[in-house]
Amino acid sequence: MRQKLLYEGAEQLEYEIRNIVKKAEQIEKLGQTIYWENIGDPIQKNASLPKWIKDIITGLVQEDKSYGYCHSKGILETRQFLAKQTNELSGIQITEDDILFFNGLGDAISKLYQFIHPSSRIIGPSPAYATHSSAEAAHANAGPLTYKLDPDNDWNPDFEDLYNQVKYNSNIIGILIINPDNPTGMVYPKESLEKIVALAGEFNLMIISDEIYNRVTYHNTKAYALAEVINDIPGIALKGISKELPWPGARCGWMEFYNRESDQEFSRLCHTLEDVKMTEVCATTLPQKAIPLIWSDPRYPMYREERNLAIGRRGKIIAEHLKDVTEIKFNETFGAFYNTIVFKDGSLKSNQFLSSDQPEINTLLNQWTDNEMALDKRFTYYLLAATGVCVVPLSSFHSDLLGFRVTLLEEDEDLLNTIFGKIKSALISYCRSV
Numbered sequence: 301m302r303q304k305l306l307y308e309g310a311e312q313l314e315y316e317i318r319n320i321v322k323k324a325e326q327i328e329k330l331g332q333t334i335y336w337e338n339i340g341d342p343i344q345k346n347a348s349l350p351k352w353i354k355d356i357i358t359g360l361v362q363e364d365k366s367y368g369y370c371h372s373k374g375i376l377e378t379r380q381f382l383a384k385q386t387n388e389l390s391g392i393q394i395t396e397d398d399i400l401f402f403n404g405l406g407d408a409i410s411k412l413y414q415f416i417h418p419s420s421r422i423i424g425p426s427p428a429y430a431t432h433s434s435a436e437a438a439h440a441n442a443g444p445l446t447y448k449l450d451p452d453n454d455w456n457p458d459f460e461d462l463y464n465q466v467k468y469n470s471n472i473i474g475i476l477i478i479n480p481d482n483p484t485g486m487v488y489p490k491e492s493l494e495k496i497v498a499l500a501g502e503f504n505l506m507i508i509s510d511e512i513y514n515r516v517t518y519h520n521t522k523a524y525a526l527a528e529v530i531n532d533i534p535g536i537a538l539k540g541i542s543k544e545l546p547w548p549g550a551r552c553g554w555m556e557f558y559n560r561e562s563d564q565e566f567s568r569l570c571h572t573l574e575d576v577k578m579t580e581v582c583a584t585t586l587p588q589k590a591i592p593l594i595w596s597d598p599r600y601p602m603y604r605e606e607r608n609l610a611i612g613r614r615g616k617i618i619a620e621h622l623k624d625v626t627e628i629k630f631n632e633t634f635g636a637f638y639n640t641i642v643f644k645d646g647s648l649k650s651n652q653f654l655s656s657d658q659p660e661i662n663t664l665l666n667q668w669t670d671n672e673m674a675l676d677k678r679f680t681y682y683l684l685a686a687t688g689v690c691v692v693p694l695s696s697f698h699s700d701l702l703g704f705r706v707t708l709l710e711e712d713e714d715l716l717n718t719i720f721g722k723i724k725s726a727l728i729s730y731c732r733s734v
């Protein structure tokens with residue numbers, strides 16, 4: 301090329317969660333069964349939507365209007381329905397004009413950071429969910445800016461760390477929360493949200509709240525929405541149907557703007573995002589038509605309750621397997637469908653090993669691993685090669701901690717027991733191999 305093709309921040313977009321899949325596919329070809337514990341897609345883990353939901357969607361498929369473009373901000377009736385739901389929380393009051401649809405929340409997230417000034421930064425939680433941290437880092441052409449979630453305090457935010465970073469870095473213009481959190485499964489207590497709102501008030505910041513798992517909670521836990529606590533602070537709630545319906549293939553997510561007229565710069569950001577969507581015409585129509593029909597159905601709360609109970613039960617099964625392994629820190633989860641397991645200091649070394657029964661897989665493993673790589677990534681490669689269990693290393697979540705993320709999605713509880721039995725013995729054998 302005569303000129304540079306890529307802009308400097310492009311490398312920040314690497315998505316590690318998918319990289320391990322390439323390794324897993326290589327050994328799958330050699331006959332190894334793979335247990336996909338790496339990705340948060342309930343459908344891939346055999347979740348099935350109930351017939352009544354499929355009937356609603358089938359009905360919509362028969363309507364010609366489902367095949368057309370819709371309003372560039374999203375279908376009016378759906379936005380009215382969603383605004384009413386938010387208003388019923390008795391916090392911030394919005395209208396349909398404060399809602400903007402995208403092709404999946406991933407699309408919304410990348411657009412959001414794209415239009416923020418490169419020197420203005422949003423600080424987000426670490427371990428960090430890559431869709432946010434990579435897009436935010438790419439916009440700033442720098443590494444991600446994060447505050448710590450503390451595994452020694454049930455993954456609650458380290459407020460001293462957050463406060464000091466906000467106070468001493470005047471480039472920070474916003475705080476991101478992911479509630480319930482991916483990858484830790486932590487649900488922000490209401491007091492934590494109130495503290496974040498107070499902090500935003502003190503330093504004139506906006507709040508971004510990713511609430512895609514808002515109704516995925518268990519063990520009698522409620523995830524408070526930003527709408528319930530935000531008062532007069534500018535904020536954007538990010539919502540979608542990929543996880544709770546679950547219908548990730550619909551590619552349907554939306555933003556809700558709170559207090560958009562309270563700050564001139566924030567108001568311009570909201571307008572810009574609307575203009576951008578207009579240049580693309582609109583977001584996917586069919587799922588937008590389905591949302592009010594499904595969510596207002598009296599069967600929906602019961603359906604969600606059943607699914608949440610099942611996720612909570614799986615969380616307990618995983619805890620039974622892993623909570624007493626002495627080399628790790630294990631925290632129970634309360635929302636979303638992930639658990640992040642952290643190795644205690646000194647548990648991982650660069651000469652520990654596991655082996656596969658298949659020599660070809662061991663040969664591949666030798667090619668994949670070296671003494672320079674992050675120790676948790678090294679563990680996940682050995683785990684994959686020896687057992688077929690595919691998990692994501694925590695170092696891929698922009699974290700200084702070493703560990704890995706598993707999911708609570710396996711529908712077949714016998715298989716779930718098998719997988720976590722394998723993880724437990726692999727953890728013990730690997731950590732005690734030298």
Ligand SMILES: Cc1ncc(COP(=O)(O)O)c(C=O)c1O
Binds near residue numbers: 512
């Ligand atoms: C916290 C969080 N936000 C957003 C997304 C993206 O969701 P979507 O499928 O709507 O793009 C995910 C997907 O895993 C997620 O975990």
